[in-house]
Amino acid sequence: MIRTRRADRARARPPWPLLPLAAVTVVFLVVPFLALLQRTPWTGLGELLGRPLVVDALRLSLLTSLAATTIALVFGIPLAWLLARQPFPGRSVIRALVLLPMVLPPVVGGAALLFAFGRRGLLGEPVYDQTGFLLPYSTWGVIVANTFVAMPFLIITVEAGLRSMDRRYEDAAATLGASSWVVFRRITVPMVAPSIVAGAVLCWARALGEFGATVTFAGNLQGRTQTMPLAVFLALESGDRQAAIALSLLLIVVSLAVMLPMRDRWLAV
């Protein structure tokens, strides 16, 4: 029933200053993609996209971005809850620090990851000496780089959802004897589900497009660490603009395939 009221409101006439500004936004954001479509080499697209390099890159991109999103959900939601609900000393400092990867140039993030987890890194060196395990140059390295860069988008979105949610339902459940874990699972999570979905989509999208941190931290090797953005970049480097455009188009199609089914209701926080 909440949905109906919302729908009623949406049907009302929009405030007039919004329309031209919104139109400008749409043009600005969509024109570059139309330009890309216009340059797409439609003939030969099948051959370009069927190359083993492209298939490997797409597989790796999907795998690593989804893995990063999963890790972000498991570890990000608890932190979002603490940041939103639990006052503790240094909370704003922690929040600023965990959001840092959003503003940091990704290449810098990748370098920082190397200094931490590289072969001569703060944590990387002892682990490598003991076990021979190394994150860089492995698919795990790509996942770590993706998670580092993309997880803040999930944290900030879920925290905002938790802060704006009506807490009376949680209070009621607690009054009726539900433990705090049950309240979290049965009341809080379902109520902020739209924020969690929106945050996960943002996080996934950011991970899918990740370039700088990945190439700096994990390197670039077909089938192991070469994701779609790396393949696009190198196709451009080699002067194969057609392949670069074809790969970009594929990345866009994959993104749309995920975004389009997201109904308004999922994203209505």
Place this chain on the structure above:
Amino acid sequence: MARLTSRRLLAGLAAALALSLALTACGDDDGGSGGSATTSPAGGKITVFAAASLTDAFGQLGDQFEAAHPGVTVEFNFAASSALREQILGGAPADVFASANESNMTQVVDPGHAYDPKTFATNILEIATPPDNPGNVTGLADFAKSALLIGLCAEEVPCGEFGREALANAGVTPSIDTNEPDVRSLLTKVENGDLDAGIVYHTDVLAAGDAVQGIEIPDEANVVATYPIAALSHSVQAELAAAFVEYVLSDQGQQVLGTFGFQPA
């Protein structure tokens, strides 16, 4: 509560805006002379697009050229030759293009963006290892060892193409851990000990100083990279652009390039 947050947000945005305006103002003070120079016919400014491996050598060449031509400013855009090529083909306002290989120059000359390219320097390849050489690398043969962390430039960029050629000349099939997008990022990983060995240019090893150990590649396997330079057709400073190209080719220019490890054309 909500109002407080939005007010804080506005305050934050205002502070960020003020900061950026202040920084822009500083930048204007700095570049004020350059800005007027573009319009004044007496001096003038040229923009040189040069391969990343030329950063140090061309920096010095630019200073000397400016000293020899009072009132003239030389600005540089250093990047991978392939990126520079894309920018020039896309209409970037450049006057001179210095590439790290022939093919990027050819792709600029063929559609008429540049004319009369001349080779101004050559460079050879060298193996770079971390200063302590943890993999005990002694030559190209070690690049086949899978236990070592081996990096090359990606085959899409000149140093990767040449590096593979050298390995093929030596009959070595490398066990590669990463194909770096450019020679600088490869060198950085070697310097930091994140790789046991990589193939870079001799000039890179020289410039890195003590940060890496260089191991020479024997002549029979080594590859000579040639660097072409050309003035661009759409330059609005055609005379200055031609003068700069001439300066790079002159004895004085060649001597500067020599101190940075380049060999004469």
